[in-house]
Amino acid sequence: MITLAEKAYAKINLTLDVLAKREDGYHDLRSVMQTVSLCDDVEIDLDTGKPWKISCGAASIPCDERNLAWKAARAFFDRIGKEPDGIEIRIFKRIPSEAGLAGGSADAAAVLRVLNRWANDPFSVGELCALGAKVGSDVPFCVLGGTALAEGRGEKLSKLLDAPELHLVICKPPVAFATPELFRRLDSVEIKERPDTEAMLRALHSGDRKRIAGLLCNVFEQAVAGYREIDAIKKSLLANGALGAVMTGSGSAVYGIFRSADCAKAACDALITEYPQTFAAKTV
Numbered sequence: 001m002i003t004l005a006e007k008a009y010a011k012i013n014l015t016l017d018v019l020a021k022r023e024d025g026y027h028d029l030r031s032v033m034q035t036v037s038l039c040d041d042v043e044i045d046l047d048t049g050k051p052w053k054i055s056c057g058a059a060s061i062p063c064d065e066r067n068l069a070w071k072a073a074r075a076f077f078d079r080i081g082k083e084p085d086g087i088e089i090r091i092f093k094r095i096p097s098e099a100g101l102a103g104g105s106a107d108a109a110a111v112l113r114v115l116n117r118w119a120n121d122p123f124s125v126g127e128l129c130a131l132g133a134k135v136g137s138d139v140p141f142c143v144l145g146g147t148a149l150a151e152g153r154g155e156k157l158s159k160l161l162d163a164p165e166l167h168l169v170i171c172k173p174p175v176a177f178a179t180p181e182l183f184r185r186l187d188s189v190e191i192k193e194r195p196d197t198e199a200m201l202r203a204l205h206s207g208d209r210k211r212i213a214g215l216l217c218n219v220f221e222q223a224v225a226g227y228r229e230i231d232a233i234k235k236s237l238l239a240n241g242a243l244g245a246v247m248t249g250s251g252s253a254v255y256g257i258f259r260s261a262d263c264a265k266a267a268c269d270a271l272i273t274e275y276p277q278t279f280a281a282k283t284v
Contacts, residue, residue: 001047004118008040008091008110009284010101011141012168012248012255014204015195016218018186026153027183032200034163035145038170038281040103041092042069042110046118048086056091061104067091071135072108076115079131080122096277098176100220100249102138109142129157145284147204149197163283164207167264169237172253172277173229179250185223194219213244213257221247230254233275240267255281 012034019028054063054070061067065074069089077083089111095103112128123131125144132139133155140155141148149158195217203211224230230247233254237245241263242256258264261282268280 001045001049002118004044004046004114006042006110006114008042008095008103008106009035009142009145010038010095010103010106010170010281011138012036012101012170013218013246014163014212014216015197015200016220016249017195017197018183018191018219021187028152029150029154030197031150031154032147032160032197032204033141033150034147034166035142035284036168036170036281037284038095038101038279040095040107040110042107042114043090043092044073044111044114045088045090046084046086048088050086050088052087054089054091056093058091058093058097060097061091061093068104068108068136068139069111072111072132072139073115075131075134076112080119082119094279096172096253099172099253099277100247100251101170101172101253102142102249105132105136105138106142108132108135108139112139112143129155147283149201160201160204163204163212164209166209166212166283167258167261168255168281168283169240169242169258169264169267169271170248170253170255170279170281171233171237171271171275173233173275175227175229175252177224177227177251182220182223182250186219189222191219191222193217193222209257209259210243213242216244216246216257218246218248220250224251227252233271236271237267240270242267
């Protein structure tokens with residue numbers, strides 16, 4: 001038996017725009033995505049001599065073939081045409097679920113990366129991203145990591161220069177949104193504010209942290225208008241020194257960008273009593 005281990009890093013959306021609805025029922029997206037230091041730990045035992053097994057301490061996470069990490073392992077072994085003599089996947093969760101942080105996709109991507117190394121890298125990063133796209137829309141970005149422009153359903157990635165180090169506070173309120181419902185809401189309203197993606201790309205290229213923070217924008221915020229908790233968290237982050245704050249993905253986590261690690265820690269300490277799932281983090 002061999003044990004493998006890999007970090008599974010969360011993502012945030014610096015910008016997120018929802019474009020036209022496609023014939024296949026999905027929507028085209030355009031988003032600048034960024035890996036952050038908040039992470040799960042994934043461990044894999046190979047050749048256990050026992051049936052496939054997955055475990056996770058978070059009660060809301062399925063521990064069977066519905067789990068994206070399980071699906072990723074299944075896709076990998078199907079692709080290489082080799083079956084392990086048993087496998088156990090253990091996920092140690094830190095990334096909140098139903099948060100827009102791609103926690104499940106991050107776990108799946110970690111499985112793909114570590115299995116690829118174990119198999120002596122049969123797949124390039126691009127091929128591994130393509131394999132991940134069969135598991136979930138955010139998996140390709142989580143495989144790639146860093147800073148990237150995502151288009152299509154999120155699987156079309158353009159690698160960007162790494163963002164400057166950004167200090168963050170990520171806050172997950174005790175509410176969750178159904179992503180399909182948010183898309184339906186966006187289809188029924190006029191989107192009044194869209195991100196300036198090109199300006200964000202220029203700000204990233206120049207490393208202008210203040211400008212990056214000022215350009216944060218997510219159209220899904222217009223689909224959750226009326227959920228006062230999202231606005232309340234944004235206001236709290238800004239009141240505690242954030243240069244900018246926005247919801248990530250389809251929510252419900254909100255994050256803010258801060259001038260320094262000390263400023264982020266102070267803001268995290270200010271919010272964590274009311275919102276226990278609050279984390280200081282940085283870009284990686």
